[in-house]
Amino acid sequence: MHSRQITWNARAGWTPVKAEPDDVSLVFYFGAREMLACGTRYGELRNMFPMAHILGCSTGGQINNADVSDDEIVAAAIRFDSTQLRLVHQDIADAQQSRSCGETIGRALSREDLAGVFVLSDGLNVNGSELVSGLVAAIGPGIPITGGLAGDGASFADTLVGGDCVPRARMVVGIGFYGSAIRIGHGSAGGWDLFGPRRQVTRSSGNVLFELDGKPALDLYEHYLGPEDSKGLPGSALLFPIQVYDARKPDSSVVRTVLAVDHESRSMTFAGDVPQGWTAQLMRGNLDRLAEGAADAARQARTGLDASEADHQFSILVSCIGRRLLMGQRVSDETEAAGVELGSDTLRVGFYSYGEISPHAKSGICGLHNQTMTVTSFAEVGA
Structure with a gap:
């Protein structure tokens, strides 16, 4: 496994753009609604990585390692050596369909060698609790489910999600990771x-x-x-x-x-x-306690990853828009705290959300959380 970061802004476009796009299996991308709505950025990613699954969403701010920004799209291009992937997307009319939507995606992803699921969901037209309940009902309680609900800053007007398609409202995307080589660590904490x-x-x-x-x-x-x-x-x-x-x-x-x-x-x-x-x-x-919560979430993910320091690691950070609004100029305190726990060699991308999905730190049951920092870490062993 190997991951590398790329970013987009209006001045420079995508940087850096490298050759060998066929090696990329999966691309995550996160950006403001206004940047994603036209579909142009998705089209550019598709041209750059024709063989990859590409999924992303609108946000309340993008996380780029320790930095938090509003004026760029943050993406990670990942190559898996021994892990199979499957992506499923489902349109949803309203929150009443949340559980059935989760069940549909879960059934499509369910397989004996399923190791974990990452979910991105519309943030305004979905009941996140019911969505996760449907996923768990379909795939079982022993498979970790992580991810988040798309954001729209503090506007709450519209949220967009895309999975191998132009991002749009009222969409839920799940991607499954399969095989014995993949390792997935997760953590969630508030403060x-x-x-x-x-x-x-x-x-x-x-x-x-x-x-x-x-x-x-x-x-x-x-x-x-x-x-x-x-x-x-x-x-x-x-x-x-x-x-x-x-x-x-x-x-x-x-x-x-x-x-x-x-x-x-x-x-x-x-x-x-x-x-x-x-x-x-x-x-x-409390600002200090929120940063401590982010560190705790990262510590949980690192501890549960079951990988060695020699294995390449990649992490997605999903934090709540409420945390960002409260922390203001000190918002990087929590991303820096998470980075200290994950290690400087771990590429970290993510976004500020309207809800975070992760197993509960105490019960281990997957659910929807709010106002937490949630960390999902990936590695491949023997690869």
Whole structure:
């Protein structure tokens, strides 16, 4: 296995462009919606790497090793020596189809020698929890599933995903990795602090939250945000995610972030399920703890990779747009912290998302996370 980085910007185009494109098996690319919508960049990648699977999505910012940018497309071209790949894409009409979409992709990828799945999904029209549940139901709980929901900065207008096609809205892409040579490590961690009282989810439907402790959910958020910041919803709510958990299951806790609000019904739509009867508590960020969370995620991925330092390694970092908005100019603190754990020789690309997909650090069950740094590391052994 070998990976190399390429980038695109309006001034220089793609750099560096090298020969031997037939050696490339897989290309990941991440960029702002405005850069990807015309399809030209995908077409250029297809011409450069005619034999490769090419998948990417729109973002809330691109990760290029330790740097975070908005004005370039970041890509990684990867050659696998002994690993087979299969890519499946599926259009989705709305969030109600999320589980069936996951099941369809999972069945198409399921095989005895499947070692892992990486998923990129539309970030606004999908219930990420149900999508992952469908994937797990089809391929089994023992196969790691990682990835993320596409982003659109803090605009929440439209998100794009492409898998061997021009990126478009309402698409989910999964790629399977097969064989005994591939090694996949994964990690996910947050670093947010809980505050305020614990509240019960008294009315919800899937990923739509109506009431906490019998009171409208949107009223609670507007109380904490104040009149001025409330005008910026849903984007301003990214600074106050919620942790939800089943009080009977200590390892069930997940973080949820807001995608949309409905002022008429006083409800809030989250990236994943907020089950009725669960306990919810608001969270807020601490910059140092967020960076420590990124380091923890990278440490988990490195430890679980089961590869030697001599094996070439490549990592994808998927972090939440809420973390970037809160960290501001210090956002590189988390990418640098992850890089220290992964090692300077490990190529790292990634993006800021509307949701992260990874096995839970404690339970090991694959699920949708919000406001985390999620790291997926790849290596081939004996190759």
